[in-house]
Each structure stands twice: as C-alpha cells, then as structure tokens.
Amino acid sequence: MTQLFSRPSSLKDVQTHFCPGCHHGSIHSLVARAMDSFGIAGETIGCASVGCSVFLYNYFHIDVVESPHGRAPAVATGVKRARPDRIVFSYQGDGDLAAIGTSEIIHAANRGEMITVIFVNNTTYGMTGGQMAPTTMPGQKTTTSPNGRNVVNDGKPFRMAELLSNLDGVAYSARIAVNSPKNIIQAKKAIKTAFQYQVEKKGFAFIEALAACPTNWGMNPLVANERVGNEMIPYFPLGVFKNNDNL
C-alpha cells in the first residue's frame, strides 16, 4: 500500500487550540512541509508573535522565541544577525504586522534581512475578540466597527504583499490562500519558495496568507471558507508580486 499523506515531521502530534474552520492549522502544516522539504527544522528558529500565533512552539518541534506585539521582524533580525547560519522566520497576524508592527516589518524588509515572514491576514484581531484590523474589509462589521468599516474614517485595508514588493530589499513577496485544493497547491509552492530564498541566502521573503476566522466573523466554517474566495480574494488578489531570482 502506498502512503499518500502523512503528518509533516516538523509538526508535533498534538491537538491545536485553533477554532473549527480556522486556517492557521493549514498554514502551519504548509510551513512545516516547507521545512521538511529542506530538512531544516533542526536549524530553524521561529519568532512567534502574540495572539493566536503565539503558540507556534506548541505545534512546531523547533526552537522558538516569543516577540512583543508587532516586533517579531526586529526580534528575527537580532536572531539572524547573531546566528546567520540558522533559518529564521516570523509568524504574525494582521494586527501584529500591519498595525502595531508596521515600522518593524517595513524596515526589516528594506534592510533585506535574510529571513522569511509568514503573515496571516484574516481581516480581524482574533485572540482579543474580533476587533477591526488594518486589513478589515470596507463595510466589514467587527466589535470596534459595529456599523462596518467606514473607509472615510478608518481608511482602506492595507495590501501588504504589494506594499512590500515595492521595497528593493524584498526578494520575494506573494499572497496565498488555503480555501481550496487548487489554492493550497499554489500556497505550498509559494511557502516553499519563501524558505528556499533563505536556504539559498538570496534575501528577504514575504508570504501573506489569507485566512478564515469563523468565530470572529460569526460564520460557520463552510461559509467562512467561502468568504475568503468571494470577498477577500477580489480585494487581496493571490499571486507573486516579487520574485527576484525566479526561484
């Protein structure tokens, strides 16, 4: 009998704390598969952020350092500069990376730090209970935008993958989604490429992963999954925005 599917060896055999229908688990799995494919888990240091992303160390069998809210790219800079022979990545949510940590991500990217950044965009603050994020969609109701995001008052959502692709220091920038088998196949390839850039010492790589947050969206997992395709992807188009070395 041929085994077609197995748990990535970089992931621990444990249950996650993620809500039903949450996409963090799928994204974790793809990151682990990328590490497995290069055999780098033993030399990888993860920089966890806060909120739902913080428990990286409970799920990945890798060394992890916790970062203050938004500061993971600065922490990762310190880790990588101290240990340039290690693989270093940060894993951050949208409030973390695109609001309180905007300065840290822009500057780490502009310096061309030899790190990989996994940015999970689910258009809301998850752990704190569904408040408005910098990526919240126009009109989207959250606990701090009860009448829907008003773009006159709050501006429009950030498109981080495109924004960062404009910086010379960025070698690779892509947006992925895990809402369909087709998108998962492309996401797997993109995340692998993002780590390949670091393995081959070719520069800063950025992945924006669109994700569902059924609990805070007030939707069941199926409807939340559909929202990713119907509402998010039209505003946050999938694709590769920068690929310096065409890896």
Place this chain on the structure above:
Amino acid sequence: MNSLKKKFVKGNEAVAMAAIEAGLRCYFGYPITPQSDIPEYLSRELPKTGGTFIQAESEIASINMVLGASATGVRTMTSSSGPGISLKQEGISYMAGSELPCVIVDIMRSGPGLGGIDASQADYHQATKGGGHGGYRIIVLAPNSVQEMYDLTMLAFDLSDLYRIPAMVLADSVLGQMKESITPNPYIAIPLPSKGWAVRGTGGGKQNIVKSLYLGDGEMEAFHWKMHARYKELAEKESRWEEYETSDADLVIAAFGVTSRIARTAVEMARAEGIKVGLFRPITLFPFPEKGIASLSSRCKRWLTVELSTGQMVDDVRLSVARDAEVSFYGRPPGMGSLPTPEELFNQIKKQIL
C-alpha cells in the same frame, strides 16, 4: 601590554571599548544626545572584531533586536538616553519576563518629555523600580568616572549573564561626555553558567523556548517568587558601594554618579575645617546597598542625600536607615546650569552640622 596603556577618552567611548573587550557580538541602537558617541564608536570598531552593528529604525526595534540576539545566547547591548529608554521599556519588560541577559546603557539627560541634554539623575526611579509593566527589577550600576564607565560596563555583562537579568549602566551626560585618563583593563572571564536555554535550533534534540507568556495554573506566580528570590540573592552577593571618611563622621552624604564627585570635594572642604563629614556612594543602585547604609546608620545618625532631581534615591536611603537616623535632602533638578558646586554642598553641610 599595549592594551594597558592609559587612554584619554570620553565616558561614552569607554563604555563602547569595554563592551567590545567583554565580548560584545551584537549592538543595536538609535541616535540620541548625549549618548551618540557609543553607536558611532561601535559602528566603526565592532565590525572589525566580527561583531554586528545595526542602527535600528527606532528605539523599540533596537531593544527587540537585542532580545532576539540575546535569545540565541550572544552578548548584546543597546544604549540611549531618557526619551529612548522610555521607548525601550516594553522590550526590557519582555526580556525581564523571558530571563534574558543584556546590557542597556542610559546616559541620562533631563526631562520629562524632550527636556534637555544636560546631566540629570531623574531616571533613578525608572531604572531601579522596573521601568516597564508587570513588576520586575533589572541590575543597575552607577559609575562616577570614565574608568568606572569602562569597568562597570564589563561587570554589567557578567552580572547579567550570571543572574539572567538585564543590566543597566546608569550614567549622565557629564560622565558620557567628559574625557578622563583610563586604564583599559583586559576582560577577565569569570565562571558563568552555560546558556543551555538559548534558541540555536534543536539540532533534532530538545526544543528550547524563550518566552514570557505563562497561562498555566500557578505558573505566573511561581515565576514571580522565583525572581523575587533571585533579587534577594543579588542583594546579598552583589551590593556594591564606596565609603569615604565615614568612620568618624557626624554626617554622611549619600550621592551617586557625577553628584558623588562634587560631594567628595565638599567633604574634603569640610574636613579641612575640622567638620566630620563622610560620603556613602552606592555603586549598585539595584541591588541598593541597604546593608551598607544600615550598618553605617547604626552609628551615624545624620544623613544628607544629594541628587540631580527633586529626590528619588532619597526614598531608598530613608528605607535603608529605617528609624536609626534622620535623612535630609538637597536636590538640584536637572537644567542648564543646575549642577551644584562643591561650595554649595559645603554650605548645605554647614547648615546640617552647625
């Protein structure tokens, strides 16, 4: 030995020289007067030793880069002055919570707010009481000469590694900017615990996690009691101070940093007139040398604390003498031209004594 040749350098340069000598691998900083000589020196000299210098985009980023580098087990440092140190408090709190060693240099300027660039001691409370959130302490060393800027920077690295507590060198713009002749002593390594906790990649073995999040039953409380015990150990083993002419003193002046130098001259002036005055100079501000003060106050009943503020260390002096002695205060809050003269302090001594 060539390295033992005397050098005529600024206090800020002495800090940078000592850091390299003590094995600094990564420095992350941001420009602010009056400490910019430190990043300037290190940007030139640290890369020559194979170390890393980065001018970060902010004080916040620089302390978090320190956090990351420290988590991997290397010696790392940042430096700043009041406004920048305020911004670093978030990261310092996380490092205290994660038991990460590092050296932070604060060349105090006046405040609050933008304040000014003249010497101040008004960051005493911020430095010694845990400047960020959550309840913690860091090691605080207070040099009073360029030589001590050098020596105590080395000590800060050792104490920080030994106790896994961030260490601060707390000086001021006079000490940072003035030049004195120093002997750049070689660093002598002391036995230190191995950094088996550092994140370096599992290598397929045990997972290391550097974190300050404690959600399990009783975990956070256990952490606090563990650190409380470590602070007590620190106080017992590492409290440092200097006494001058205290053996027969009727009055003891308590002063640290640049103020202690002015006070020492005032003590000499008083002694020349037969007035029995001594000087007690805390070198460690945390741990505060309570025992040194307590033992002295059992026989000397009159104290005068002098600071470049409206009074901060005086609180700790009063707690240390308890009910044994009376503590007066003379302060000059920071501002251009507000450094007290020795004559001024001598007049204060006479007021107390006569």
